[in-house]
């Protein structure tokens with residue numbers, strides 16, 4: 092479903108992605124963790140070409156992401172992206188946020204798109220907030236609307252970049268619950284997160300990055316309880332002490 | 334001092350002032366529309382990310398903002414004829430004001446567009462919205478809110494700048510004051526009246542600016 096082949100990326104002199112080889116199977120839930128600045132966000136942002144790469148190739152659903160002949164719009168409609176800071180459109184209601192892309196990119200009729208939008212809102216437990224503006228919602232609610240916005244395009248892949256890091260502790264649970272139920276539905280997910288509970292519960296694989304390299308991958312139980320490398324052990328002890 | 338003023342003369346010259354006011358108003362209106370178009374084009378070029386469009390736009394904006402308007406007016410007034418282009422004073426004046434205001438408007442528009450969070454643009458990108466759709470649905474609706482008040486501010490500046498056109502003998506409001514002064518030698522009366530009419534225009538525009546600000550701020554809070 093997603094394949095990285097020898098991917099390298101630099102920001103100026105900084106080697107942010109250092110020869111990444113990675114395969115994510117259909118329906119797999121991959122958790123990416125690692126210290127700040129290790130390149131986790133950059134890694135998943137390359138998957139839908141929010142970032143260019145300088146070397147190697149990324150294949151998503153048979154399409155070469157950074158090939159200029161690839162239909163980028165089609166590629167992006169198949170991938171949902173959830174940001175740490177939600178990035179809802181503040182001048183639109185929750186429902187308008189959700190239906191914008193289905194109506195304008197997928198050319199779905201407005202009434203139909205609104206029906207789908209309400210279903211997705213219901214799916215994230217916010218059916219009654221369809222007409223609320225982002226400013227009227229809590230952080231956890233905003234992030235759930237952002238997830239519904241991604242789901243409304245019926246993507247095969249959902250990417251999450253630290254979806255709970257900007258939330259107050261009491262709101263983390265409601266967002267993780269939505270993500271757990273998504274994982275059980277067979278959507279392919281790549282999630283950058285340090286939520287160990289979430290990883291242990293639903294991840295098929297954990298990937299540990301440092302300085303632009305994949306240092307270690309493994310089943311969540313193995314990775315968190317018996318890390319193979321010193322750097323991973325060090326990192327795990329740090330997130331445990333929080 | 335006011336007691337010494339000859340108000341009768343003002344009434345005598347009222348038709349002249351009113352026709353001056355009318356042409357100041359019309360010049361301002363035409364210039365504003367043209368300057369908006371100029372500003373939109375210059376701003377689009379400036380943010381296009383295409384160097385061959387970007388650099389001319391930057392050069393234009395910086396030249397206009399770094400030199401006095403009066404010099405720009407004189408440059409066109411004396412410069413165009415020497416290039417063999419002969420246009421009436423009033424059109425020379427409108428072109429100069431349009432170019433000058435257009436540069437400021439381009440920067441106001443650019444600030445408005447830049448005020449929209451880059452993350453929202455990325456959210457639009459990742460759901461497959463194209464450039465025009467991102468502009469239309471995400472950027473412009475939000476940018477407009479922050480641009481309208483400074484645009485009206487620029488309009489106020491521009492109206493007052495039309496006074497400089499009197500120096501290339503365009504028959505506008507300030508020119509009527511000069512005409513009365515030269516005929517009757519009553520500069521105090523003449524320019525007090527002129528100032529009064531500028532103030533009228535200013536307060537109308539200011540009212541509009543305040544009103545739009547209230548409307549727009551209200552929209553932000555929902």
Ligand SMILES: Nc1ncnc2c1ncn2[C@@H]1O[C@H](COP(=O)(O)OP(=O)(O)OP(=O)(O)O)[C@@H](O)[C@H]1O
Nearest residue numbers: 102103105107125126127128129130131132133134
């Ligand atoms: N647009 C950019 N220009 C230059 N450097 C960048 C840019 N974006 C990220 N970087 C740098 O690249 C490195 C990796 O960034 P990235 O955001 O991928 O890290 P991360 O693992 O997601 O970190 P965090 O946990 O803090 O989010 C960092 O050192 C960062 O400063």
Ligand SMILES: [Mg+2]
Nearest residue numbers: 131132133253
């Ligand atoms: Mg990050």
